[in-house]
Amino acid sequence: MRPEFQIILRRLLEIILGVLFGYAGYLKLFHADEFAEAVLAYQLLPPGLVGLVSAVLPGLELAAGFFLALGLKRRSCLMLLGFLSGIFLLAMLITLARGLKIDCGCGLFFSRQVGLGPILEDGLLVFWAAGLYYWELMVAATEPPLVAAARPDF
Amino acid sequence: MNRIGFKGSTAAVLSRRLVAQDLAWAGVILLLAAVLGIWQQWQLVRLSWTGALPAHLEQQREQRRKVEFQGVKTLNLPQTYEIFQGGQALFVDTRDADEYAELHITGAVNLPSDLLERQGNRVLEGIARGRRIVVYCGLANCNKGLMVAEKLQSLKFTNVSAFMDGFRAWDQAGYPAETNK
Numbered sequence: 001m002r003p004e005f006q007i008i009l010r011r012l013l014e015i016i017l018g019v020l021f022g023y024a025g026y027l028k029l030f031h032a033d034e035f036a037e038a039v040l041a042y043q044l045l046p047p048g049l050v051g052l053v054s055a056v057l058p059g060l061e062l063a064a065g066f067f068l069a070l071g072l073k074r075r076s077c078l079m080l081l082g083f084l085s086g087i088f089l090l091a092m093l094i095t096l097a098r099g100l101k102i103d104c105g106c107g108l109f110f111s112r113q114v115g116l117g118p119i120l121e122d123g124l125l126v127f128w129a130a131g132l133y134y135w136e137l138m139v140a141a142t143e144p145p146l147v148a149a150a151r152p153d154f
Numbered sequence: 155m156n157r158i159g160f161k162g163s164t165a166a167v168l169s170r171r172l173v174a175q176d177l178a179w180a181g182v183i184l185l186l187a188a189v190l191g192i193w194q195q196w197q198l199v200r201l202s203w204t205g206a207l208p209a210h211l212e213q214q215r216e217q218r219r220k221v222e223f224q225g226v227k228t229l230n231l232p233q234t235y236e237i238f239q240g241g242q243a244l245f246v247d248t249r250d251a252d253e254y255a256e257l258h259i260t261g262a263v264n265l266p267s268d269l270l271e272r273q274g275n276r277v278l279e280g281i282a283r284g285r286r287i288v289v290y291c292g293l294a295n296c297n298k299g300l301m302v303a304e305k306l307q308s309l310k311f312t313n314v315s316a317f318m319d320g321f322r323a324w325d326q327a328g329y330p331a332e333t334n335k
Contacts, residue, residue, distance in 0.1 A: 029191065029194060029195070032194075032195045032198055033198070033210075033211055033214040033215075033218075034218075036198055036202075036207065036211060037211050037215065037295070040207070040208065040211065047202065047205060047207065047208070048202055048203050048205070049202070050202045050207060051195070051198040051199040051200070051201060051202025051203065051207055052192070052199050052202065052203075054195065054198055054202075055191040055192050055194065055195035055196075055198055055199050056187060056188045056191040056192065057191070058191060059187035059188065059189075059190040059191025059192075059194065060183075060184060060187035060188075060191070062187070062190070063183055063186055063187040063190065064183055064187070067183065073176075073179045073183065075172070075176040075179075076176045076177075076179035076180040076182075076183055077180075077183065079176050079177070079180045080180050080183060080184065101250075101253070101292065137169055137172055137173070137176075138169075140168075140172055141165045141166075141168045141169040141172060142165050
């Protein structure tokens, strides 16, 4: 694959991922009560921490997604989004194993129950973020110093 | 060979340094997000810390439902049981087929919301438009019952109500239930 094409493909995948998470974070931040209900329903956190987590997670999705889409600190954003998706995947797997029938709190456009569909989707997001992170890291670690210095990275 | 090995180890050292840098910046972004989120949702954080969050969420949910499903008539547990004893109403269970099969209100039919969306009027053939229908789902906080009740109203069913406490409350009260298993 030609290097220019690789750069375009990588940025495109990052922008799509950033916009997805940014939009999801925006929805959760401005529908905070509904998101807090979803967090509470998982029954994985002490009640005193539900509010804090419900406040911080959407902010994190919004900030990391926004920065990633803009191309700022891309690897750090990918690291955060991959980690968030991984934690969420774990929470859904635990919920499924416990047999709880709850809203996953993950629907961008409509509410859905925890199940195989949301788990596979979230697995894809983990793979997407981790794959892009690895790709970015390899490029940064192997490119000659002069090229790295000339690259318009933030 | 030596040259390749040297390059490889340099890249590995560089990778470790880059990962450390990435972690540091991830911490900065996390801090920024935490400040943004807590500032925006301070009330939620405070309510949760003081233990008042579940009551607040329930109140907010009720308000949202009143606005979103304002045209749907609602019933509580005693009202629903009274209608059940009358024996004329059709009870509609909107939970998934497996939950319905396990236990449901005696005589209820299963109509998950996605089935109604997919098949529309076809699943309702033979039911008189004026018949009394009571729709319910599993828990007091689920919206499926209200959604299906609203959909039935839009399909010209004129006597539809939603039982708000859900099947769990019915079962816990010891009211009649049956299983298909």
